Amino acid sequence: MSDAKGLSRQQMCDRLAMEFQDGWVVNLGLGIPTLCSNCAFGDREIIFHSENGVIGYGPLAKPGDEDLHLTNAGGQYVTLQPGAAIVHHADSFAMIRGGRIDVTVLGAYEVAENGDFANWKMAGQKGGGIGGAMDLAVGAKNVFLAMEQLTRDGKPRLVERCAIPVTARGVVKLVITNLGLFQITKDGFLLREIAPGVALDQIKAQTGGKLTVANPLPTVRLT
């Protein structure tokens, strides 16, 4: 039996975005998490905050229509929603450390069963790219991760203990992968929802660290 691929990256983000509550201030990390800004929020209003001081940005600017002085933290040209505001970097991170961000969604190389995670330095690298991740990880009220279940080498990213340098300790609440939705509990990873077409055995085989399974185990909500 070959492994199922599970959710697309956009589906992963769609599911995470269902957790966002009306009025939440959301900061999205580079990579997969940026797809959260494409989700349909219905009548929930989400305020997107970017480390470079943009509060209330909207969809990506259409080509030819960019304000060339305005990007999000990922360097993408964005639009502003009505009610947006700009602040400088110290004020932007004051908001982050000061607890004004309801959730940050970050990518990660590894997440441990105790909520530690690592996303700034790969094994064997001399340098690293911290950016705003360490501030977001300790400052945001909720830290969610969006990541593939396995590394390119086929190793689990959900592990007992991080092998590479961590970004923060014990902060992760929720993890979405292509295979399912996991909550960090005091008993390790709790599989709350499973991706359609994925077998539980695959998840068990591809998860390091302690895994418990919700009972009943619904498939990942996609709408």
Next chain:
Amino acid sequence: MSDAKGLSRQQMCDRLAMEFQDGWVVNLGLGIPTLCSNCAFGDREIIFHSENGVIGYGPLAKPGDEDLHLTNAGGQYVTLQPGAAIVHHADSFAMIRGGRIDVTVLGAYEVAENGDFANWKMAGQKGGGIGGAMDLAVGAKNVFLAMEQLTRDGKPRLVERCAIPVTARGVVKLVITNLGLFQITKDGFLLREIAPGVALDQIKAQTGGKLTVANPLPTVRLT
């Protein structure tokens, strides 16, 4: 021989203001020091900074012409000079502590021969009024005092050691009183200039703490 009164308060401030250099940022305390904003600076440009975040204020507003949202730290309605800017209180005091103020001119109850001074709490008072004085005293590049030589009770304000709680230690550089201009040196008060019509004996009698006298001793420059 009755004591000479010496300089008027405006004359005291006129003399101190001669020390201000072109381009200096100046913060004036309540009371006598506010008179420094009336001085003629010729071709020197002076930028007045006020604790409440006004940078570059000008003369007092004419009656009927006040902007009722705009006062200096003394609660006087002021005008703005071209190039003025407004900041909030934390930024205003960041400038003060960060060394952006070239001189603060403060009033004082007492100044000691070692440069300590006291201006926030009178003897026997339970409370006090610190305001921005402690921040200015440690943050400004130069601390000048403008004060009468004697208290209302006829006691010297220039003393060996402050008897009332100090505002800051060892920070005062220059003191103008109605009797003369004093510099704080490692040998105590150095009388640099004497007010016209005042006898040296009067100053000696009315100064506590160690006093040395410049030789020659010019009269206070008034223009």
Next chain:
Amino acid sequence: MKSKIFASCAEAVRDIPDGSVIAFGGFSAIGAPANLLKALAEQGAKNLTCVLNSPRNSPNLPAAAPDIGILCERGQVKKVICAFTAPTRLSQTMTFAKYYEQGLVEAELVPQGTLAERLRAAGAGIPAFYTPTAVGTELAVGRETRHFNGREYLLELALPVDYAFVRAHRADAFGNLQFHGSQRNFNPVMATAARTVIAEVEEEILPRGKMDPNQVHTTGLFVQRMVRIPPPPEGYWPIPPKRADE
């Protein structure tokens, strides 16, 4: 998202419980949230800790707003944290000072810049910092100091508050605020330090999108409640609306 606009100051302060820590913007009467203050006096919450520059408005101003002396008179104040606990001249009076001197209200006297920085630290997730201010003074007695690069500094702790009452000139419906002139003072700083910010606003509250995002002084992230100040005589309006030439 729920509207942040409240019909009156009374409504905006209705649920403030006894024992709250409340910061009041303003430097003397300029930028002081006088209408919210008056509503709080009428609401009656007790055992309050009040954080502000001075418990008394400047006597220099012609139409001085009520100061927190009115809360002291009603027995609502437990403690005041401020930069002035006595008038700056013997000839002046200060309602608060009478209660303080009699021991009916506690006070913590803080240098003005330290007060601003402690509030800013609370808003910025900084629990403590070092400052040169007040080293060697009565305020530093028995407290922790430390040398950096040969200079002595005092450890100061962040000062978080439950509520901040602020006064703004303009606002939009998201809660973005602009201040005019020296009205700004402590208002933006206190807004960052509070869990709930209540703003009294002088001009009509604009629809979203009508304020230049580059020119917002306090972002709407910090502001939960807004009230347009009614004109006198219902509203307390110590500061006349701006004139046409502004």
Next chain:
Amino acid sequence: MKSKIFASCAEAVRDIPDGSVIAFGGFSAIGAPANLLKALAEQGAKNLTCVLNSPRNSPNLPAAAPDIGILCERGQVKKVICAFTAPTRLSQTMTFAKYYEQGLVEAELVPQGTLAERLRAAGAGIPAFYTPTAVGTELAVGRETRHFNGREYLLELALPVDYAFVRAHRADAFGNLQFHGSQRNFNPVMATAARTVIAEVEEEILPRGKMDPNQVHTTGLFVQRMVRIPPPPEGYWPIPPKRADE
């Protein structure tokens, strides 16, 4: 007062000595002082410590400005203090990283918020502060931490710089600056941390009195030198001037 307006970036950076600590504004290419950077490369000062968010501009941007890789290539850089010492993806390249990995340039890796706050502290006369950021990580190994209210924090020191190179949209002759959009980023913060601030300005420098005092982002107190950026091809102008619809 002496004019703060310089005729060219070359003139504005001419006297910068070897060994200077220089902060560069900008977040990726947006708000980065590319013309001053290029002038510094031509001026040739060596042994520099460069403080900035990232030693590399984002590859997402169509007209990426030169990054401090050009200073590394000329052997001008001793050390970089920044939030990225490696590309965020393996597929990306970064000129600086080659020099760093070979030990030719030193680096101090600092979380972005800590970098901003250390610069802010330097400008605010705060020698040190505590932050929750990086607690429990490799960056905190062997360093001083302390608990406040049961939570662990790391001690961080102020980061003063000799020069800050900033990019602004508008300026007046006193040196007041306004930024547009996310161009603001580190620029105002670095300006407070520097002894000498050099600003490259996109629009004509206004006479004094032509900028609303309520809408100044960086006050002229901080700015000593300004240069209007020449248009391409002489000037390096990675970001086109604003369009009419702005």
